[in-house]
Amino acid sequence: MAPSLVRLTRDLDRWGSVFLEIARTKEIPAVEQILGGLVEWMGSDLLDGWLRLPIPLFEEVSNLSEELFRACQAYLAWIRQAARPISVEDRQPHEALIRNVLDQVHALTERAVGG
Numbered sequence: 012m013a014p015s016l017v018r019l020t021r022d023l024d025r026w027g028s029v030f031l032e033i034a035r036t037k038e039i040p041a042v043e044q045i046l047g048g049l050v051e052w053m054g055s056d057l058l059d060g061w062l063r064l065p066i067p068l069f070e071e072v073s074n075l076s077e078e079l080f081r082a083c084q085a086y087l088a089w090i091r092q093a094a095r096p097i098s099v100e101d102r103q104p105h106e107a108l109i110r111n112v113l114d115q116v117h118a119l120t121e122r123a124v125g126g
Contacts, residue, residue: 020117048084078115
């Protein structure tokens with residue numbers, strides 16, 4: 012169980028971190044590609060976890076992936092309509108939502124595998 016959970020939560024952390032980096036530094040098509048990659052991951056690697064994790068634990072990971080997707084999707088929608096240039100301060104509320112999900116991912120890993 013622990014290796015599967017660690018792999019999934021590590022992947023989720025990576026998707027969120029890459030999304031934040033790309034959203035800060037690249038154009039909208041690159042941000043859309045990262046969001047698309049997260050969706051693809053949710054439809055393949057995450058679903059693979061269903062076979063390897065207890066259902067309650069899988070549901071937690073799945074719920075966190077959905078939260079991450081929604082936070083990233085909302086950030087992308089905001090970026091599309093935001094006036095340019097976008098300030099760091101204006102980005103903070105959107106990035107904080109994503110970081111909050113990533114904090115929950117880290118807490119789940121620590122709780123489930125003991126740190």
